[in-house]
Amino acid sequence: WRDLRPSLRESLFLEAANLMGTQSDRLTEILIDEVGSTVLKANYEVHHAQAFVRGIAGECRRLFGDTYRSDYPNVHSYCVRQPLGVVVAISPFNFPLLLAVRKIGWAMAAGNCVILKPSEVSPVVALTLAEIFTQAGFPPGVLNVLPGDGADLGDSLIVDRRVKKVTFTGSTAVGKKIAAKCAANMKKFTLELGGKNPLIVLDDAELDYAVDTAAFSNFMHQGQVCMTGSRVIVEASIYDEFLKGFEKKVRGLRVGPPRDPSTVVGPLIRSEQPRKIQACVDRAVVDGARLLCGGRYKGNYYEPTIVADVTPEMDLFQTECFGPVAAVTRARDFDHALQLANDSCYGLSAALLTNDLEKAMSGSERLQAGMVHINGPTIRDEAVVPFGGVKDSGIGREGGQFALAEFTELKWVTIQKGRQGYPF
Ligand code: NAD
Numbered sequence: 001w002r003d004l005r006p007s008l009r010e011s012l013f014l015e016a017a018n019l020m021g022t023q024s025d026r027l028t029e030i031l032i033d034e035v036g037s038t039v040l041k042a043n044y045e046v047h048h049a050q051a052f053v054r055g056i057a058g059e060c061r062r063l064f065g066d067t068y069r070s071d072y073p074n075v076h077s078y079c080v081r082q083p084l085g086v087v088v089a090i091s092p093f094n095f096p097l098l099l100a101v102r103k104i105g106w107a108m109a110a111g112n113c114v115i116l117k118p119s120e121v122s123p124v125v126a127l128t129l130a131e132i133f134t135q136a137g138f139p140p141g142v143l144n145v146l147p148g149d150g151a152d153l154g155d156s157l158i159v160d161r162r163v164k165k166v167t168f169t170g171s172t173a174v175g176k177k178i179a180a181k182c183a184a185n186m187k188k189f190t191l192e193l194g195g196k197n198p199l200i201v202l203d204d205a206e207l208d209y210a211v212d213t214a215a216f217s218n219f220m221h222q223g224q225v226c227m228t229g230s231r232v233i234v235e236a237s238i239y240d241e242f243l244k245g246f247e248k249k250v251r252g253l254r255v256g257p258p259r260d261p262s263t264v265v266g267p268l269i270r271s272e273q274p275r276k277i278q279a280c281v282d283r284a285v286v287d288g289a290r291l292l293c294g295g296r297y298k299g300n301y302y303e304p305t306i307v308a309d310v311t312p313e314m315d316l317f318q319t320e321c322f323g324p325v326a327a328v329t330r331a332r333d334f335d336h337a338l339q340l341a342n343d344s345c346y347g348l349s350a351a352l353l354t355n356d357l358e359k360a361m362s363g364s365e366r367l368q369a370g371m372v373h374i375n376g377p378t379i380r381d382e383a384v385v386p387f388g389g390v391k392d393s394g395i396g397r398e399g400g401q402f403a404l405a406e407f408t409e410l411k412w413v414t415i416q417k418g419r420q421g422y423p424f
Contacts, residue, residue: 001108001111001112001113001139001141001142002082002083002111002112003111004111006060006061006063007060007061009060009108009109009111010057010058010060010061011057012133012136012137012138013053013054013056013057013060013105013109013136014053014054014057015136015137016053016132016133016136016138017050017053017054017057018136019132019135019136020046020049020050020053020132021050023132024046024047024050026128027042027046027049027097027125027128028042028043028046029042030124030125030128031045031046031096031097031125032258032259033124034096034121034122034124034125035093035094035096035121035122035125035269036222036258036266036267036268036269036300037221037258037266038221038258038263038264038265038266039258039259039260039261039263040261040263040264041220041221041266042258045095045097045098046097048098048381049097049098049101051382051383052098052101052102052105052382052383053101053105054383055382055383055384055400056101056105056106056108056109056383057109059106059109059384059400059401059403059404060109062401062404063081063110063111063404063408064081064401065078065079065080065081066078066079067079070414072414072416072420073420074416074417074418074420075414075415075416075417075420076414076415076417077412077413077414077415078412078413079410079411079412079413080410080411080413081110081404081405081408081409081410081411082111082408082409082410082411083110083111083112083407083408083409084110084112084164084165084188084407084408084409085112085113085162085163085164086112086113086114086115086162086163086164087107087112087113087114087115087163087164087165087166087167087407088114088115088117088157088158088163088165088166088167089103089104089107089114089115089116089117089166089167089168090103090117090150090154090157090166090167090168090169090170090178091103091116091117091118091119091126091169091170092119092169092170092171093119093121093122093269094221094224094225094226094269094322095221095225096118096119096122096125096126097125097129098381099169100116100118100125100126100129101129102169102387102398102399103116103167103169104116104143105403106398106399106400106403106404106406106407107165107167107403107407108138108142108143109404109407110403110404110407110408111408112164112165112407113141113142113143113144114142114143114144115144115145115146115157115163116130116143116144116145116146117145117146117147117148117150117153117154117157118145118147119150119170120147120148120149120150121269121270123145123147126145126147127145127147129145130143130144130145150170150174154177154178154181155181158178158181158182158185158187159181159185163187164187164188165187165188165189165190165406165407166178166182166187166188166189166190167189167190167396167398167406167407168189168190168191168192169191169192169193169226170192170193171193171194171320172193172194172320172345172346172392172393175191175193175394178191179191179395188406189395189396190388190394190395190396190397190398190406191394191395191396192226192387192388192389192393192394192396192398193226193348193389193392193393193394194226194320194346194348194392194393195226195227195228195320195346195347195348195349195389195393196230196231196317196318196319196320196344196346197217197227197228197229197230197231197346197348197349197350197351197369197378198229198231198232198233198340198341198344198350198351198367198369198378199213199214199217199229199231199232199233199350199351199353199377199378200233200234200331200337200338200341200350200351200352200353200354200363201214201232201233201234201235201238201242201353202235202334202337202352202353202354202356202359203235203237203238204354204355204356205238205353205354205355205375206353206355207238207241207242207245208245209353209375210242210245210353211242211245211246211249212249213229213351213353213376213377214229214232214246214326215246215249215250215253216377216379217229217351217377217378217379218230218232218304218324218325218326219250219253219264219265219304219324219326220379221266222265222266222267222268222302222323222324223321223322223323223324223325224268224269224322224323225379226348226349226393227348227349227371227378227379227380227381228322228378228379229326229349229351229377229378229379230320230321230325230326230327231310231317231327231329231340231341231344232246232326232327232328232329233328233329233331233337233340233341234328234329234330234331235331235332235333235334235337236330236331236332236333239330242328243292243306243308243328246292246306246326246328247292247293247306250293250294250304250305250306250326251293253265253304255301255303255304264304265301265302265303265304265324266301267299267300267301268300268301268302268323269300270300271299271300273300273302273322273323274297274299274300274301274302274323276321277297277302277321277322277323277325278295278296278297278302280315280316280319280321280325281295281305281307281316281325283314283315283316284307284310284314284315284316284327285307287311287313287314288309288311289307289308289309289310289311289314289316289327290307290308290309291305291306291307292306292307292308293305293306294306294324294325295307302323302324302325303324304324305324305325305326306325306326306328307325307326307327307328308328309328309329309330310327310328310329311329312329312340312343314327317329317343317344318344318345320346334359334363338363338366338367341367341368342366342367342368344368344391345391345392346389346391346392346393347368347369347370347389347390347391347392347393348369348370348371348388348389348393348394349369349370349371349372349373349378349379349380349389350367350369350371350372350373350378351372351373351374351376351377351378352364352367352372352373352374352375353374353375354374354375355375360374360375368390368391369389369390369393370386370387370388370389370390370393370394370397371387371388371389382399383399383400384399384400384401385399385400386398386399386400386402387399387402388402
């Protein structure tokens with residue numbers, strides 16, 4: 001696999017993308033059945049995953065090296081990027097198709113073979129993806145799927161000497177354990193972890209757009225997205241007006257079974273999730289926050305919820321709850337908004353809504369996040385960008401050239417023309 005010509009490797013990825021297109025209905029159905037994706041989310045995920053595979057295909061030709069002017073006389077000096085060998089990819093449940101593609105794609109494009117360990121609750125999506133890659137002509141052994149419990153399988157995969165790198169997407173708690181094991185075993189690792197992402201609305205922002213942006217950033221896939229904009233930070237002068245519009249919008253979001261095309265908010269993945277979220281919301285209210293809407297659940301369905309007047313001391317401000325709960329916080333001014341945004345152990349994505357160019361530029365520089373979106377939602381992802389977080393949100397980047405760098409080892413090579421002279 002490592003020696004396959006780039007054009008052949010590229011054509012395999014393109015064929016896989018085509019097959020994902022012809023089998024998109026099948027993939028959509030599985031995403032609805034297996035992880036409770038709404039029709040909207042499932043379609044979005046399939047489309048996006050296919051676009052990623054196409055993007056990855058193009059990268060197969062871009063394993064670039066470099067040349068250096070050597071200080072040694074008559075020496076040709078350069079470096080090459082070489083695949084690592086076997087990569088273990090561990091993926092979460094929430095976007096099981098898209099994230100599996102992101103985990104395996106660049107690793108394989110760079111010439112590595114991959115063992116994908118999908119979430120224990122979403123093995124069928126991963127196995128179907130592998131089936132499609134096999135149909136596309138990927139040789140046996142290049143992509144391997146190992147379904148099972150992370151805690152049971154994780155250790156042996158990480159410790160095995162044949163595994164050269166672990167790429168992990170999931171919670172920060174598990175990520176830290178994996179990082180410690182990788183370090184002890186001298187393995188490379190990439191971590192894409194949790195977030196509690198700020199969405200800042202400044203007083204010059206267009207209010208209706210801000211409401212729509214906050215709704216999309218909070219309730220896409222029931223808030224089960226690492227980039228969910230679950231800390232909405234609003235400047236004081238427009239705080240009440242924003243809340244009025246936001247509440248109206250959120251009360252209108254339809255909760256229902258995922259297969260119903262009009263559903264916006266479907267079920268949460270695990271039955272214990274609603275209870276945990278409820279406890280977090282209740283605690284915030286006891287501590288002085290205001291419940292504007294939602295705050296109740298039935299089975300796995302948690303109502304889209306807004307909690308206002310949330311402060312940094314509250315758990316709801318600091319903890320990723322991975323559900324449809326927007327915590328809204330009042331900021332005195334722009335500087336206070338940035339201070340609030342940065343008051344978090346996480347640093348994945350951030351959004352800033354403003355028409356003030358200076359504030360947009362200053363905010364993008366000062367926000368402690370791996371990704372900042374001006375006048376857009378916190379949720380954005382595409383194939384060739386450096387996707388990733390800072391602080392407890394992760395280490396390393398996924399996407400395009402940045403991912404190829406993560407999945408290759410640099411080797412420095414020199415070639416001596418003639419003979420070098422030695423001092424003895
Ligand atoms: P999780 O951490 O519970 O599980 C993720 C994966 O790790 C699963 O495959 C699981 O089986 C495996 N795992 C669990 N314990 C393990 C261990 N001890 N050793 C090895 N593997 C182990 O996460 P989840 O509930 O599936 O997903 C939600 C989390 O993922 C959230 O925190 C979310 O923010 C994060 N996430 C991050 C990104 C990103 O790109 N930054 C994207 C999606 C989700």
